[in-house]
Amino acid sequence: MIPERSVARYSTGGQAVGERTRARPVGDGPLDSPVGASSLHVLRFLAAALRARAVVEIGTGSGESARWLLRGMLPEGVLTSIDADPANQRIARAALREEGVAPTRTRLITGCAVEMLPRFTEGGYDLVSVGVASTDYPAYLELGARLLRPGGVIVFAGVQLGGDPDDSGGALTAAIRDLVKAVQDDEGLIPVTLPTGPGLLAVAKG
Numbered sequence: 762m763i764p765e766r767s768v769a770r771y772s773t774g775g776q777a778v779g780e781r782t783r784a785r786p787v788g789d790g791p792l793d794s795p796v797g798a799s800s801l802h803v804l805r806f807l808a809a810a811l812r813a814r815a816v817v818e819i820g821t822g823s824g825e826s827a828r829w830l831l832r833g834m835l836p837e838g839v840l841t842s843i844d845a846d847p848a849n850q851r852i853a854r855a856a857l858r859e860e861g862v863a864p865t866r867t868r869l870i871t872g873c874a875v876e877m878l879p880r881f882t883e884g885g886y887d888l889v890s891v892g893v894a895s896t897d898y899p900a901y902l903e904l905g906a907r908l909l910r911p912g913g914v915i916v917f918a919g920v921q922l923g924g925d926p927d928d929s930g931g932a933l934t935a936a937i938r939d940l941v942k943a944v945q946d947d948e949g950l951i952p953v954t955l956p957t958g959p960g961l962l963a964v965a966k967g
């Protein structure tokens with residue numbers, strides 16, 4: 762395993778609960794992000810493979826996945842990241858500044874993703890990254906795919922494709938089922954699932 766240094770901040774319910782520095786192995790190592798270490802590598806890989814200049818992220822959180830997306834993107838690329846919680850975005854902004862990311866490379870937008878996504882340019886993005894477990898999964902697919910250029914990818918990192926074990930009411934599991942069905946029903950979409958972290962679904966727009 763290749764050790765990698767990382768600085769991670771954590772927030773739960775909008776409250777910062779600490780900061781730490783530690784070695785992180787590449788692969789299925791300890792989690793610095795809710796999406797998991799290996800999923801972060803997939804996000805960087807996709808951004809690099811797509812030579813991404815314009816990326817949308819849903820769920821900024823602590824900014825960890827934003828860091829990895831930016832590492833894969835072209836140097837002039839701009840990441841637009843949406844989060845409903847302004848406290849999380851403050852944490853992410855500080856973490857990205859500390860990382861040395863130029864402010865011109867990020868656009869952090871506070872708001873609810875389903876309300877914000879329709880305002881973005883149709884076909885204007887290379888990659889959409891969904892980093893929040895939500896009953897809005899099907900809406901994220903519809904709204905996110907609309908933003909993609911042909912060949913662009915929407916990725917759902919951390920999606921529990923077999924059903925979410927913590928989903929006592931079943932609403933999230935139903936949303937995941939609807940998401941998978943919507944992908945399967947659309948011949949213009951090319952999906953792949955990867956067993957990284959809790960599970961990852963990537964969908965290319967043909």
Ligand SMILES: C[S@@+](CC[C@H](N)C(=O)[O-])C[C@H]1O[C@@H](n2cnc3c(N)ncnc32)[C@H](O)[C@@H]1O
Pocket residue numbers: 794795796819820821822823824825826827843844845846849872873874875892893894895
């Ligand atoms: C699991 S965390 C994201 C973690 C992030 N990818 C990282 O690596 O740090 C999910 C984030 O989604 C945000 N969120 C939840 N519902 C949302 C919504 N409807 N619209 C936008 N953001 C939302 C939460 O505030 C939280 O910061």
